[in-house]
Amino acid sequence: MNSLILSTATRLLLPLMLLYSVFLLIRGHNEPGGGFVGGLVAASAIALIKFSSGLERARAALRFDPITLVGTGLLFAFASGLLPLVAGMPFLTALWWDQKIPVLLKAGTPVLFDLGVYVLVVGVVLTMIFALSEE
Amino acid sequence: MSLLLVLPVIIPLFTAILALLCWRHINVQRGIAVVGASCLMVAAVTLLLTISDRGIQCVQVSNWQAPFGITLVADLFGAVMVVLAATSLLAVTVYSLGSVGRALEAVGYYPLIHVMVAGICGAFLTGDVFNLYVCFEVTLVSSFVLMAMGGERQQIEGAIKYVTLNLMASAIFLAAIGLLYGVAGTLNMADLATVLANEPRQTLVNSIAMLFMVGFGIKAAVFPLFFWLPASYHTPNVAITTLFAALLTKVGVYALIRFFTLIFVGDTGLTHTVLLVLAGLTMITGVLGAVAQTEFRRLLSFHIISQIGYLLLGLGLLTHFSLAAVVYFMGHVIIAKTALLLLSGVTQRISGTSELKELGGFYKESPLLSVVFLVPALSLAGIPPLSGFWAKFAVVKASLEAEQYVMVVAALAVGLFTLYYMLNVWAEVFWKDRPVDHPVVAKAPLVMWGPMVAMGILTLGISFGVDPLFQLANRAAFQLIDRQEYIRAVLGGAL
Structure with a gap:
């Protein structure tokens, strides 16, 4: 399927969607949003490339193997649980950094956890979409 | 201490993550899986020794105090x-190196078994x-x-x-959790134990208990909810x-x-009598099905189903000694069963059927194979x-x-029937001559023999080490009943 309208629109939409997904990720801190929805939006951005320009382009745009993203996301989330153990606190205890950061507002292990969810969701959704479109 | 309690969950999880990251390198995945197991x-043995030494240990994950966290x-x-x-996982992981094959290994076999065991260890802890x-x-x-x-x-x-x-079981389980929360206002098990002790609406509590019994009963393959088990367990790869069979x-x-x-x-007059009746029926239907x-x-x-009956019987009696029997029985049945199933995989590999x-x-x-069969079979x-x-x-x-x-x-009769069909298997698989139209098709690799023999030896180990092991079971039962x-x-x- 080659649609000029879709491929032109994709070029415009792609950065917006990716930015929006990051916005959702950070917003999820205290308000509705978070890694899961953010990841879904990012994955749909890549899926849009697949529909407009084909599977190969989408894979190239992602750069990583989706399965690797699944592993990496899990690793981030896992690390956020392990860090408090290093500090001598129970597994998964939330550690917060005192300093406020302009965009993130507050940094701590829950942010890392959310980032892990984000990467994981992108990986899982794209693994499924790529597998289905290879059929 | 805090670390030791979470290790049985995070080690298999971490193993699975590492294996996922090495998706395309199957040999690396194999190495990671064996090291992880x-x-x-x-970690599991250290945990057991620590608990045996210092009594019950607990950790509040993410540092929210019980009963809220x-x-x-x-x-x-x-x-x-x-x-x-951990023992079954280690045996099965090593065995899988020889028995599973590239086709399954390439689609994430090792990460999956480790995630599954992470869930199982989580449920135990x-x-x-x-x-x-x-x-x-x-x-x-x-x-x-x-x-x-494999598909x-x-x-x-x-x-x-x-x-x-199993989805039905989960739905029932979830509904029961909702009701329980509505009645008790807490889901922490220790807190529930204290709250329900003073709960006047015993009928309501009993109905919730029955819902849990049905939910867990389906998962444990208790009569009359066991039909999924014999319909499905023989279909995947033997290692799976x-x-x-050993754990789920x-x-x-x-x-x-x-x-x-x-x-x-x-x-207990109601709930545990129901458990006793179910235990008897589970034992008998299981053994008759097997024959x-x-x-x-x-x-x-x-x-497997008939053995679940014995475990329930011990639970239904709810005495200190019967629970000790259950703990020892659990160890026995998991180890001996693993040995027999691994053996069935070896015979399948050699004969192609x-x-x-x-x-x-x-x-x-x-x-050697005959001895490895006889020990767990006669033991069971x-x-x-x-x-x-x-x-x-x-x-x-x-x-x-x-x-x-x-x-x-019932328990004695079921034992007799078990002996009957184990000897039947012995006569069919070992004693009778190999049918001419089904010659030997392959050799079983050493990695399949190793875990099988090891589990056979372990069966002997728990047989002759019954004294210290039963003492351990006794102490475990004391903690359960107290x-x-x-x-x-x-x-x-x-509080």
């Missing part, structure tokens, strides 16, 4: 279960009902994939039955069947034991001095003490 083994608790029973899970549900789901989702892996027609059929019934139903039994020793003990089977793994699947009729001649060809049938004899002896003695004579007769130590360990000075 070995580390889990070490999620508690991980390890008592002796839970720690013993973790050790057994959690002190929170909802967290138990989550651990069940983690286990189930990975088991769904493992069950359907053969017969497998998909088995997987559909398995998935449908072994892991399922036992998680259901574990949950039943935890709930009906810690939480629902307000009206009628002509396929090696289907026979062993039915055999698992129909009893088409097998044969192994006595002549391989005396309850021949002294093997572990099964002590396990059944203890269960029967407990039933006699409780004056449950019907159960005594309850106070568990509650104190979790809630401490909080």
